[in-house]
Amino acid sequence: MRILAPGLLIVWLSCALMPAFGEPAVTTKPAEPPVRVVIETSLKTGSGQIRQFAFDGQPDTFFASEKNAVVSDFFTLVFDKPVTLKSIDVSTGRLDGAERLDSGTLEVSVDGKTFEGLVPFKNGEAHSGPTANPIHAIRIKSAKDLEHPLVIREFTIESELPIARFVFPVEITIDVIDAPEMREWTEKVARICERAYPMINEELKSDGFVPARRISLTLKKDYDGVAFASGNSITGSVKFFKEHPDDVGAMVHETAHVVQHYRGRGNPGWLVEGVADYVRYFKFEPEKTRRLDPQRAHYNGSYHTSASFLAYITNKYDKQAVLKINQQMRDGKYTDAIFEQLTGKTLKELDEEWRASLKQ
Ligand SMILES: [Zn+2]
Incomplete structure (x- = not known):
């Protein structure tokens, strides 16, 4: 980190300064991302x-x-x-x-x-x-x-083209004793979640935090819900994923919970779920975001609704809003005041503003 930071700073400065010197920005091809x-x-x-x-x-x-x-x-x-x-x-x-x-x-x-x-x-x-x-x-x-x-x-x-190393190394091991016929599907999903891991950790990084290296993914027959995360373990329902094999995003959501690592510090549930769904819908599968009903949606509607609220705050006020909110929740220091610090407005004011934007 210490070695990298000055280099990054220089890159950032030169990008920021370029337009000031009249460089024809449109002709510069964006750098290709590293090969994965x-x-x-x-x-x-x-x-x-x-x-x-x-x-x-x-x-x-x-x-x-x-x-x-x-x-x-x-x-x-x-x-x-x-x-x-x-x-x-x-x-x-x-x-x-x-x-x-x-x-x-x-x-x-x-x-x-x-x-x-x-x-x-x-x-x-x-x-x-x-x-x-x-x-x-x-x-x-x-x-x-x-x-x-x-x-x-x-x-x-x-x-020639750099290859991306595993900056956040992880391995997801599966347990399909309850449903051996789901082995192939579960292995596939484990690899998808491993692939999403660098993105999740970039979105939710904080100083000194080292995310889980090993995560277990278990499918259970006697579990009636969709999926849940507890510590570094994810459990999913055999029945649900047999009926909804395309719902891989639900497992990415659970992987985000593992990375959040809040360990029950009194954080509001709507925001815990909102951050996980922000990662899922606005970073992992943006094509699946849905339009919300402005009459019924409120910031604390949890899941996709709160994720949409967080995306609004991110786009309009602070590109690092979710990063900062996540850090407070991870440190056990969250209060609603962070929204005022980020935007100068209260949650109630932001709610009205966001809902008005949904009508457009
Ligand atoms: Zn959740």
Whole structure:
């Protein structure tokens, strides 16, 4: 953070100053966002050493498999689109140097399906310079059955278009004992929520707060509601999600509750749900936002209604409104006065103003 901040400041300043110097802003192409990554592996995670630790930019965190890896196992980084690589460095083994991969290959794939060897692992490391073609995926394969788990410290990748590392590493493990037929759906949803995790954490970040690294997602037969979150656990109803398999946003809402981490500090329920639905509807699936009835809607209507109120405050008064409100609630310091601090108006005044805007 300390290293990054001055750089960010410079970027921001130069952007802000550009129009003042008469730069033709319309001709500048917006910077392409970093390419995102999904990790695919045959290996189960052991002792909390989650997959995303292998690509989080932190050399002291690592992925470790639960069991000894065998020759058919793989650990693959799949990029959202092919990327021209300048260099790849992979380090394996625990912090004390144990359990390194000494006989294996770093492989690459142009199409994401067929792989070819790039460089062998030596002394637990693999290094490569530029690749001939844009690469869609890279993977680690052992040359033999190991007598220890596969331990991956870090992938370090330099590429033309940057690849997004896991700044908020997380792993969502599923429990479908109540409904084994829902395994595929639940795995898919877990990956979607993992993918949404960086966005949720950007929206709800606060100084010194480290979000959950591991979240459990359980489907229950005897639960009649939709879904709920408790600590770092999410529970969903088998019946509901069988009938509404497209309602993935409900699980993103619960993932937002895990990140909120309010731990019951007397925060108003409408706002707790409003923040979770703000993340869901206004950031994750904005195409699903609904028009509200100005006669009936009030700021404290909870869920989608309160989310819409928060979006109004964000757009009109303060782009960081939800971030600031979340921080107060997380710190257990929330009072309604924050709305006056953000807008100069009381909640009642804001309610009238927002409802009037709904008529337009
Ligand atoms: Zn909720």
